[in-house]
Amino acid sequence: MNTINSLSLKGRKLLAVFAHPDDESFICGGTLAKYAAEGAEVTVVSATRGEMGRRMGNPPYLNRETIAAAREVELRQACNHLGVHELKFLDIRDKTVEFIDEEQLIGRIEAMMHEIQPDVVLTFHEKLGGHPDHCAIGKATTAAFRRYGQGALYFVSFGDMMQQPGKYGYTPDAIVQVDVQEHLKAKLAAFRAHRCQSELMEWVWQRDDRALRNLGRYEYFIRGNESQTGKDSLF
Numbered sequence: 001m002n003t004i005n006s007l008s009l010k011g012r013k014l015l016a017v018f019a020h021p022d023d024e025s026f027i028c029g030g031t032l033a034k035y036a037a038e039g040a041e042v043t044v045v046s047a048t049r050g051e052m053g054r055r056m057g058n059p060p061y062l063n064r065e066t067i068a069a070a071r072e073v074e075l076r077q078a079c080n081h082l083g084v085h086e087l088k089f090l091d092i093r094d095k096t097v098e099f100i101d102e103e104q105l106i107g108r109i110e111a112m113m114h115e116i117q118p119d120v121v122l123t124f125h126e127k128l129g130g131h132p133d134h135c136a137i138g139k140a141t142t143a144a145f146r147r148y149g150q151g152a153l154y155f156v157s158f159g160d161m162m163q164q165p166g167k168y169g170y171t172p173d174a175i176v177q178v179d180v181q182e183h184l185k186a187k188l189a190a191f192r193a194h195r196c197q198s199e200l201m202e203w204v205w206q207r208d209d210r211a212l213r214n215l216g217r218y219e220y221f222i223r224g225n226e227s228q229t230g231k232d233s234l235f
């Protein structure tokens with residue numbers, strides 16, 4: 001069966017809540033592209049516009065005044081490559097997610113969940129997020145999800161780290177492995193759309209066939225609740 005064209009997920013919804021433009025593409029772009037291609041309505045939320053990022057292009061062509069708008073444009077282009085249906089910003093200043101009023105943030109995300117009614121929510125693990133903004137948006141989204149109380153919650157992970165879940169205190173049952181092989185071209189296009197961030201990654205700009213070899217076939221997710229899904233699917 002050609003799952004790409006089957007639109008088997010028509011009417012289903014996925015909400016991904018992240019901190020910065022590029023989180024969605026670099027970490028789980030293959031999964032977003034896969035489910036969008038299968039018919040799911042994918043919404044990406046970026047808490048910030050990444051305006052405090054250290055990478056300003058190579059050679060640098062952005063500054064602190066221009067970077068927010070540039071990264072927003074890049075994120076919109078990346079979302080187009082991935083087939084994302086809608087993009088929202090929380091308009092939080094980059095590198096300050098952990099310092100804003102948490103209760104208010106949880107309330108905003110919960111309201112979004114009631115509006116969108118997602119079947120699947122993706123966000124960062126509050127301890128394994130790897131960056132204070134990631135952990136903070138993951139913690140708030142997890143709290144919002146618990147209040148919302150419907151659907152399935154998953155935490156993203158980086159690269160192949162969850163091939164060995166025991167290192168992080170998880171059993172293999174807690175991990176979902178999504179095969180994104182058919183969607184790596186879309187993921188690579190999304191990497192390239194985030195030009196000011198990916199220009200310093202030489203492999204991204206190699207010939208397509210070479211560049212694609214740097215992207216893993218699987219993306220891994222940690223179950224955030226007791227949802228009944230298989231080992232290879234978030235839905």
Ligand SMILES: [Zn+2]
Pocket residue numbers: 019020023131134
């Ligand atoms: Zn980030």
